Amino acid sequence: MTNLRIAVQKSGRLNEDSMNLLKDIGISIDNGIDQLKASARNFPVEVFYLRNGDIPQYLRDGVVDAAIIGENVLIEKGGDLEFVERLGFSKCKVSIAVPKESNASCLKDLNGMRIATSYPETVKKFLKEQNITADLHIINGSVEIAPNIGLADGICDIVSSGSTLFKNGLKEIEVLLKSEAVLAMSSKISDERRAILKTIQFRIQAVLKGRESKYVLLNAPNDKLESILKLLPGMRSPTVLPLAEEGWSSVHTVITKNAFWEIIDELKAKGAEGILVCPIEKMVL
Ligand SMILES: Nc1ncnc2c1ncn2[C@@H]1O[C@H](COP(=O)(O)OP(=O)(O)OP(=O)(O)O)[C@@H](O)[C@H]1O
Ligand SMILES: O=P(O)(O)OC[C@H]1O[C@H](OP(=O)(O)OP(=O)(O)O)[C@H](O)[C@@H]1O
Ligand SMILES: [Mg+2]
Numbered sequence: 243m244t245n246l247r248i249a250v251q252k253s254g255r256l257n258e259d260s261m262n263l264l265k266d267i268g269i270s271i272d273n274g275i276d277q278l279k280a281s282a283r284n285f286p287v288e289v290f291y292l293r294n295g296d297i298p299q300y301l302r303d304g305v306v307d308a309a310i311i312g313e314n315v316l317i318e319k320g321g322d323l324e325f326v327e328r329l330g331f332s333k334c335k336v337s338i339a340v341p342k343e344s345n346a347s348c349l350k351d352l353n354g355m356r357i358a359t360s361y362p363e364t365v366k367k368f369l370k371e372q373n374i375t376a377d378l379h380i381i382n383g384s385v386e387i388a389p390n391i392g393l394a395d396g397i398c399d400i401v402s403s404g405s406t407l408f409k410n411g412l413k414e415i416e417v418l419l420k421s422e423a424v425l426a427m428s429s430k431i432s433d434e435r436r437a438i439l440k441t442i443q444f445r446i447q448a449v450l451k452g453r454e455s456k457y458v459l460l461n462a463p464n465d466k467l468e469s470i471l472k473l474l475p476g477m478r479s480p481t482v483l484p485l486a487e488e489g490w491s492s493v494h495t496v497i498t499k500n501a502f503w504e505i506i507d508e509l510k511a512k513g514a515e516g517i518l519v520c521p522i523e524k525m526v527l
Pocket of ligand 1: 252
């Protein structure tokens, strides 16, 4: 039987969320992380545990058919590769930063500077587009320390909370790109494996929709029902059921996580009571 060969990061920031996503879409992996390759018990999939940075080449060579990878790495090392789905985790930016006390505060100030980075292709492309000439120092880790040890005048690296920049006395002056984990696909994938990937993609979409939504139940006095319903979107429209107590209804609906907090005060003010907000595991529209 044909299996889809999917790469995930062996260890690091993407590993846990990637494995959880596979679990949430109903794929049970037989073996642990100690092995570099594992099969699923209940789905035609083989998981390859690889370095994030090596995955673009494996995709290009068609050694793996698909991968969960940081979009930033795909841009840096796989400009020619496609991704089929954003996955909503490992969100970060790739930014240029300089020491806090540096006079540089905008792009043109980077002219002639030494910039340390692990993302040379991304930086080169960006600087070329901006017509800026700088001297790149390629290093593989601890990039933020480079200005402090006199290796560079600025850096280009991943920024998430900004605490690494802060701890190293750096300020962000330009965001080159925003990134998150993505599901990428090899252009050499066979039709048969593409069909398996489509099933995975469908399941992922259902899980991601569920993660960003909440199931809301509330009780409403019938005379306030109309104004309460106006506040509530639903997959089609909210469900309204009579309560055992005369004059009251139970309203059920699905809304996005953030939208709930925006309308909660208004719901209460309009007379909604007993409001329950529940997680949704999967959602198929
Ligand atoms: N601080 C962060 N916050 C959010 N996402 C991040 C952060 N740092 C890295 N990432 C994302 O996670 C990916 C993996 O980062 P990680 O540091 O685990 O691996 P790596 O050292 O870049 O890769 P490799 O697997 O090749 O060793 C990055 O490419 C980026 O997309
Ligand atoms: O803005 P922050 O929330 O501080 O995150 C940014 C830091 O996170 C990553 O490093 P990581 O911890 O993955 O270490 P690494 O350099 O060993 O990959 C990245 O390379 C930055 O240094
Ligand atoms: Mg890292």
